[in-house]
Amino acid sequence: MGRQMPRKHELATPEKRLTVRSLEDLVGYHLRRASVMDLQGSTAALADVNLRPVSMSVLCNVIEKPGATAAEICRVLDMQRSNIVSILADLEGQGLVLRETDETDQRIQRLYATKRGFDVTSNSFALLSAHEERLLVNLHPSERSELLRLLSLIWQR
Template structure:
């Protein structure tokens, strides 16, 4: 029987391939999409807060933010109270890309859950949430 980690790895790798293929024309990779979505969901978030959300290291976050900014999908604005503190916002171009990403996510999830009954989809979602929570608990210890 395959292990949870092996199955998760397979889904992760093919998911990256799927997103990379669909985002190629937008000049970003599968990794940057998560950062763009978080900035969209949390306008004015700092780069440090962005890294903290999903336990990304600061270097990975800095590279993703730089790439998104270079492509015109986000912009940085100085905090009014402390000019050294930069806040991140999605541009109109970035917002259009967010909507595209949301459609791609829906398509990917439909592919992953093909052939499952509605009750099975609900159960899988609950179980994968628990598994992700367990992984996050490990991350919090580090």
């Protein structure tokens, strides 16, 4: 059975429509729309270096925290441990990271970026900067700084 159209008396009147909030009133709606635009552009930009935004985040964390474990990176990025396994395998397969067994505890694997990992990350930042320049072209540099500050207030609690 198909959906039936509402009867005329069930339709919202203009007066009732004015009392219902619009999606445009919700911060989350705007965050989601902006996030989709950013993710699409980031994904396209990173395709040239065979990375995705999440794998780029993992690689950056390996560079920033040499010797970190997968579990430590998962905590920093707030990701599930099972999700990082394939990402690390891909990064390792591309020669961007390597795993070394911890000297004091053979069960622990420490992560390190290779020279190629550093080079690809540097190139990736250039690609992402160009993407962000296109994305934020209508914002003044001071507005960009303020946007970063405000977004940080939301997720860094």
